[in-house]
Amino acid sequence: MILSPFQTFITIIMLMLGTMCTRFLPFIFFRADRATPQYVQRLSRVLPYAVIGLLVVYCLKGVSFTSSPFGLPEFISILIIAVLHVWKKNTLLSIFAGTASYMLLIQFIF
Incomplete structure (x- = not known):
C-alpha cells in the first residue's frame, strides 16, 4: 500500500x-x-507483576510438552532466570542471561 x-x-x-x-x-x-488516587497506587504495585506473568504465559503458549524436546530449553532458561534474579536481584542480568541461555540451548543442544 x-x-x-x-x-x-x-x-x-x-x-x-x-x-x-x-x-x-x-x-x-x-x-x-x-494526592495520587488509591487505585493508581494499587495499579503501580500490581501491574508490573501482572505484565511479567502475561509475558511468561505468552512466551510459553507455543511450547509442546508432548513432543521432543518437551519444553526443556524453556524450563532450563526460566530456572536460570529465577536463580539469577533471586541471587543477584538484577533484572537486566536475568533477562539477558535467560535469553542467551535459551538461544544457546535451542541452537546447539536441542
Missing part, C-alpha cells in the same frame, strides 16, 4: 497527537498538588 503525501502527513500528525496525549494526560489528570 502506497500512501499519498497528504495521507502520510495525516498519519504522522495522528501518531504525534496520540503520543503527546499518552505523555501529557497523566500530568493533567494527576497534578502534583493533589
Whole structure:
C-alpha cells in the first residue's frame, strides 16, 4: 500500500497527537498538588507483576510438552532466570542471561 503525501502527513500528525496525549494526560489528570488516587497506587504495585506473568504465559503458549524436546530449553532458561534474579536481584542480568541461555540451548543442544 502506497500512501499519498497528504495521507502520510495525516498519519504522522495522528501518531504525534496520540503520543503527546499518552505523555501529557497523566500530568493533567494527576497534578502534583493533589494526592495520587488509591487505585493508581494499587495499579503501580500490581501491574508490573501482572505484565511479567502475561509475558511468561505468552512466551510459553507455543511450547509442546508432548513432543521432543518437551519444553526443556524453556524450563532450563526460566530456572536460570529465577536463580539469577533471586541471587543477584538484577533484572537486566536475568533477562539477558535467560535469553542467551535459551538461544544457546535451542541452537546447539536441542
